[in-house]
Amino acid sequence: MRLDPTSIWYSRSRRHPLTRLLLPLSWLYGAIVRVRRRAYQKGWLASERLPVPVVLVGNLTVGGTGKTPLVLRLVELLRAQGWTPAIITRGYGGRAEHWPQRVTPESDPDRVGDEPVLLARRSGCVVVAGPDRVAAGRLAIALSGCGILISDDGLQHYRLARDLEIVLIDGTRGFGNGHCLPAGPLREPPARLNNVDLVLHKGGAGPGHRMQLHPGELVNLRDPTQRRPLSDLSGQRVRAVAGIGHPEPFFRQLEAAGLVVERWPYPDHHRYRPEDGDRWRGLPVVMTEKDAVKCATFAASDHWMLPVTAILDPDFASHLLRKTDQLRANR
Incomplete structure (x- = not known):
């Protein structure tokens, strides 16, 4: 079983039982970071x-x-x-x-x-x-x-x-x-x-x-010339795919647009394979633009990406x- 460290780092109570065990390592890490930065500031290490x-x-x-x-x-x-x-x-x-x-x-x-x-x-x-x-x-x-x-x-x-x-x-x-x-x-x-x-x-x-982050139009992975408003999928069930550092805002953004979201989170920088696409069959798929970069080669006709603009x-x-x-x- 893979432990997600964010459950420790962002625990609402901030008193996760593992936190106290890991604190000495954190103090050591912080000390090393400060010494290293000081070394660059003083010219002991060269920028x-x-x-x-x-x-x-x-x-x-x-x-x-x-x-x-x-x-x-x-x-x-x-x-x-x-x-x-x-x-x-x-x-x-x-x-x-x-x-x-x-x-x-x-x-x-x-x-x-x-x-x-x-x-x-x-x-x-x-x-x-x-x-x-x-x-x-x-x-x-x-x-x-x-x-x-x-x-x-x-x-x-x-x-x-x-x-x-x-x-x-x-x-x-x-x-x-x-x-x-x-x-x-x-x-x-x-x-x-x-x-x-x-x-x-x-x-x-x-x-x-x-x-x-403002969402743009959905772009089809198989044929990027096909575009449609996100609102076209309002009320529909979709598989939302996100292999990014913090996928929750992406899922919430789709839900706010009225989509019925089936969440498929993956680790950040996940290496997608055609077998992943096989598991998504049966519903339209909406993914982040970063994920789409790795999925275009095996995308189905109902696979879409959602670009965002800052x-x-x-x-x-x-x-x-x-x-x-x-x-x-x-x-």
């Missing part, structure tokens, strides 16, 4: 600065917070401001033997990862994946001649010097029990927010800048563009 500005989009917690839609929206905003952006990303789950790799809309997600392929399809940018963000950035600059780099994740990859840090927080779940790994979901202590440039909350309510509050967009204007002036 490398690339010849173009780097805008980094990251989070403090493990799991999905909506960074990919945010990166896509940043590409649009920066283009409108006159920048030529490129994107670098880790390529999590990719099995390529050599990194970094240029990612195209036709790339195999099994080799380079699902999120990089999605970014390449949606952004129209040069996208480069690789665990070494510095090497990925150099290749992206060489391939694109870009004027600015957007790093999808990598907040803790301090070897890559960055000019602007944006941290995205799940506005509903927050930081869970507030502990670092493994007792909690935090990659770094919350105090790290004191040193970032911009903080954005996905959903939820309260003070601070907000981002909402909607940013105007104040956040204004703050961002002022800061990128400063980056241009300082170069």
